[in-house]
Every structure is written in structure tokens, then in C-alpha cells.
Amino acid sequence: MQVDFYQLAGTPIEKVVPQLATKVAETGERLLIVAAEDRLLDLLDEALWTHEAASFLPHGKAGAGSDAEQVVLLSDEPAAGNAARFVMLADGQWRDEALGFDRVFYLFDEAMLDDARSAWRSLMAKDSVEPRYWKQDHGRWRQGP
Template sequence: MKVDFYHLTLHPLDRVLPRIAERVLADGGRLLVVAAAAEARAAIDQRLWTYAPDSFLPHAQAGGDQDADQPVLIAEDAVAANGARNVALADGLWRDEALEFDRAFHFFDEDRIVEARAAWRALAAHDGVERRYWKQNEAGRWEQVA
């Protein structure tokens, strides 16, 4: 199981998440995007439709009749009604339910750095969990720093 910690320093979530979702789908996977707040989920939903003029990223918010068919599903909790094996924790909060997936993307900014560090340390005690820490360099590119 892989957990990728993405420290958002230059680009906000709404610029980073769509690219991660594209990569997951390109690899034949599905993605569950988790955010506790309804406003955050609505913003993510809107951004996935509009992040690039020439893109199409099929997705929906959880709770509909077609949840199982969605390649990307946005939900309040880490329950993959779409059968996703990849989860994006989009609100900066770690959830241990993410360990039930093959890969977790944990996005956080400076406001959630204390919680992210605590999650990083706690995951060290879990066998079979590969942790990676990604940070944006001055040019905005992602570098693995741990």
C-alpha cells in the first residue's frame, strides 16, 4: 500500500487534484475523492468539470443512482461505492480507512501540516505501508523529498 503525501505550497488543490485523477484513470484505475465539508465537495465537483478547456474528467458526487459506474467519485467518507482502489484525501485530514485502498493521496497545506506530520509518524508503525512525501519546488514541479 502506498501513501503519497502532497504538501501544497505553490499550487492549490484545485490545480493538483485533476492531474492526479487523470493519471489514475489513464492507468485504468478509479478514484475516490474524500472531503468532509459539503462546500469542499461542491468546489471539487465544479473544478473537475472546468480545470482545462480541452479536458473531460468523468465524475460525480456520491449519493446518486450511478455511483458504482463513476470513474471518479467525490464523497464525504472513505467508502468506495465506485470500487476505487485509489483514494484522494482532499481536505487535509488523514483517515485510517485510506489504508484499505491500494494507494492514497493525502493533500495538505500549511494549515494542516501538524496533522500531516502526525499521520506520517503514525503510518511508520504500519507494516506494508510505503510513505512518500512530495513537495513543490520553486518552479512548481513536484519533488519527492522523503
């Protein structure tokens, strides 16, 4: 399984999440976006509706009805009501339940750097996990060392 660490630096999360979610949807996969705080889920919900005027990214919030039909589902827990095999941990909090998915997008900022390093070390010890680190370089994501 693959775990992609995305260190947010300079670009707000409400810009990053729709970009990554769109790329996942373009592959035909479903995505579960997890954040513990309702305020962050609301911000991401709004961002997914408004990120590009020319396109629509089907999504919904868990528990609002038709979870199973959503390409992208926002939730406060890592339970894929939409049968997603990809999960995005958008609040910087690592959750071991994410290891039950095929791919994890773990987003963190400077404030969560120590937690991300701890998660990296833990995942490096697992044979079945391939952690990868991504950082921004002039507005584009580049895989780092």
C-alpha cells in the first residue's frame, strides 16, 4: 500500500484538497476525506463546490444521505460509506485505520510536522507500506527525498 505525505507550505488546504480529489476522481477511484473538526469539513465541502467553475466534482458529507453514491465523501471518521479505496487525512492527524485502504494521502502543515515525522518512522518499519514524501516547488508538487 502507498502512503503519500503532503507537506502543505504556502498553499491553503482548501486549494490542495480539491486538486488532489480531482486527480483521484479522474482515475475512476473513490475518495474518503477525513477531518475531525466540522469547521474543516465545512471549509473543504465549500472548496469542492467552488474550486473550478467549469467542472463539477461529485461529493457529499457522510450521513447526509446517499453516501454510497458519492465519488468523494467527507467524514469525521475513516469509515468509507462510499466504498472508497483511497483516503485523505486532511487534518494532519494520522489514523492507523487508514492502513486498511489501498492509498493514503496524509496532509500536514508545519504545526503537525512532529506528528508527521512520527508517522513516517512508524510506517517505514512496515514491509507492506511504501511511504512517499511530496513538497511544493513553485506551486507544483514534487516528490522529495
